[in-house]
Amino acid sequence: MFARRLVRSPQLPLHTPGLIPRCAKVTRSISGSSFLQPREFPSSGFEVIDPSQRVEEEKLPFYRSDDYYPMRIGEIIQDRYQVVAKLGYGTGSTVWLSRDLKGRKYWALKVHTRTSQRNCELNVYRHLGGIDSEHPGQENVRRLHDSFTLKGPDGEHDVFVMTPLGMSLRTLQDMQENNAFQQDLVTTALDQVLLGLGYLHESDVIHTDLHSDNLLIAITDDSILSTVEESEVHKPSARKKTDDRIIYVSQYMLGGVGPLTVCDLGQARIGGEHRGNAMPMQYRAPEVMLNMPWGNAVDLWAVGLLAWDLLQGESLFGVYSRESTEKNDAHHLAAMTALLGPPPPEFLRKSEETSRYWDNNGQWRGPVPLPPERKLETLVSRVEGEDKDMFLNFIRRLLVWYPEDRPTSMEAFFHPWLRGKSS
Template sequence: MFARRLFHRSPSPRPYLYPSALMSRFAVASQAHYSTLLQPRKFPSGFEAINPSEKVEEEQLPFYNRDNYYPMRIGEVIKDCYQVVAKLGYGTNSTVWLCRDLREQKYWVLKVHVNTLKHNQELEVFGYLPGVSTEHLGKAHIRQLEDSFKLKGPNGKHNVFVMIPLGMSLRTLQEIQKDNLFPQTIVVKSLDQVLSGLDFLHESDVIHTDNLLIAITNDSVLSEVEDDEIRQPSARKQVGDTFTYVSRYMLGGAGLLTICDLGQARIGSEHSGNAMPVPYRAPEVILNMKWGNSVDIWSVGLLAWDLLERESLFRVYDHESEEQNNAFHLATMTALLGPPPSEFLNRSKETSKYWDEDGKWKGPAPLPTGKTLESLANTLTGDDRDRFLDFVRSLLCWLPEERLTAGQTYYHP
């Protein structure tokens, strides 16, 4: 039923677009002739200067190296047409910039990767998805790549993605809600869109494992960001000729929920090794078992809980020791879900560190007492609460194959 509603196989498959071909295709498309270009705006030279000894934004990340990042400047014109008007964010492998297309009055986001990225997983996934022989309503909830090119910097070349700007993250939007909680109706609508997008990815043999943003539908928010940068320039730190800017906080988000940041996505049905943000990590990942797209379903269960309840089910317990953090994490899972079945225990030798052969906890962290899903579910009441707890239990299962699929989850009451 879900498949007929959201998923349709097209009659003829399209080819896999390898990253080089993908970039070539976009390069050809971007060479359309424009007889006139808009004049770049002039940005003021005055700004709040940050002490050079202070670490700013990406400089605070572990293993940060200034030479790896492209030394972007606000006001700079990239590729003769993209004028950078504000910094929107940063990460371990990239910085993100709002730009205005001088060929037409339109805004884009430039995601500029570090020059040391030997394999760009996100580009590979973007190259793979257009070749998937499907038409699926969930595709509208996956961020699209509009253009891609290489930018030469002083210390190497940088892959640059051009994408439609998105609004704030779902988590940021939650922080401005009363009591940091969403109304039940908003959570249901959000999960509908997340599950539709995940069903598209899973049917396409892609596992997401990461993050969500909300798409902006009103470009006036973007022009306000640009105007604000002129009225009150961003604070920045200068070292030599290089500037490190403070990102602008961009509100607005009255649009579709969009699954983005495909840099951690995996192509294929089975994988191994670490994945997912630590608090959202599924037990099979922690215990070095093979894992598949059901890790995304585990994440959906925790996302639903975090949107509705005040206390998260799991967190980072020990920043210094991954082994200790894993022990606390698995102890809490055991308290909330009960002991794992023997079939699960037999899938990894590492389970013997934490449970005996009967599933009794023996790990190096205490088993929490008095902590159950029922005791922590305090927002909903009556039938809504019962259905919500059943929903969470259907997704947070020890055995991955017992978790509902994205399609089945979509139709849970």
């Protein structure tokens, strides 16, 4: 069976930082500036995956092969970026490690699908780039180094040039016992998430897609990037060949002890108030589901659910129906009611759609049964005593029906549970 390879940072670097990577030669252009010579990557010696099996992005819903750029390892982009490994994929892009033959350093290339007619993420990065901010949370939000358009066989693809990052918090969580982190690691992670959100919110940006897959650990030692490249040369990744493209198995980079970085601004919104669908199903705030105006408080709802996920190793809410959004929302709102109690009258008055689920007194009358009442304090199993009380207080501040009652990101940052002191 094929699998995504785990590449660890070596104890001894393969090259001295700042020098030319091993096996690279220098050539000189006509203009006189020096370039690294491209490397040759093997055309054999890798596992060939059965064409009938779905691999990587092929497994995603609504996948269409011609939406994705048919990248090849070893390919040179823009006459300077040589692709040396695949790092990941998503519904709107694939991510590749590249070596800059001109700048002599590594970059991650995020290659968007051709269907991104209007690249919202690029608009957000341009918006952030136009703001002069000294907010400390800038270091906890991924930055865009450069962007360009790549012409493919079926259309054009936006490409982002970014600093490579390490594994996601979700990947690290999957390696933990019981799929849960110790409290001190959770509070450290949330500190950095809230700082990043503080910077975004100050800059009038709402993330809307906050979860552990979109939180990556920064790399402080580039030797792991060289290790990934050498691994692709000496033990090439498994791949699937079709008539017109190759689909590679991505590499995990098990390295990085730098800041936690908020990534993927593809669903982010600029401005204070919005309407319409947003957020992953299980993280969706109630005001979004009920078609109310919503703002950056939706990110704080997501922080509450993220905190629970990281500490408890399981989600408070799930995906109840993938076939019917209406049925899923009904079950989701019923689960919220069982956990949080009925919504307050002022919340019910914010949207006519609330009448489908509650009467004027907040009593449930939705199209699905109300589950048994749940109490947060009985569900907490990973902390005890004063730590448990402060954790519950933190969660209850964030998971409230009325968005205006949630704290700002910086108010949440100074909550006693995160600051290590009793209230």
